[in-house]
Amino acid sequence: MLDGKFCSEAWDCVSRYIYAGLQGGSIMKGWMKEENEMIACCNDGTRPVIFKIERIDE
Numbered sequence: 001m002l003d004g005k006f007c008s009e010a011w012d013c014v015s016r017y018i019y020a021g022l023q024g025g026s027i028m029k030g031w032m033k034e035e036n037e038m039i040a041c042c043n044d045g046t047r048p049v050i051f052k053i054e055r056i057d058e
Contacts, residue, residue, distance in 0.1 A: 010042045012053050021055035 017038045025037040036055040041048055 007042070007050050009044065010049060010051075013042050014040045014053060021053065024055070024057075 014052045017040055021036070021038070029035040032038065034054075034055065038053040039051060042051075
């Protein structure tokens with residue numbers, strides 16, 4: 001959140017992984033120890049933000 005506003009660029013970077021995880025997909029199979037985890041980074045080169053996305057299976 002930036003001054004109470006959602007960053008649309010950050011959402012653009014992570015949304016495809018969020019939607020894949022919501023459908024039960026393997027987010028980073030072969031790249032991470034756990035196939036339900038993903039590391040993504042925002043496009044902002046001067047203020048990069050790193051996200052850890054994890055699908056929680058219940």
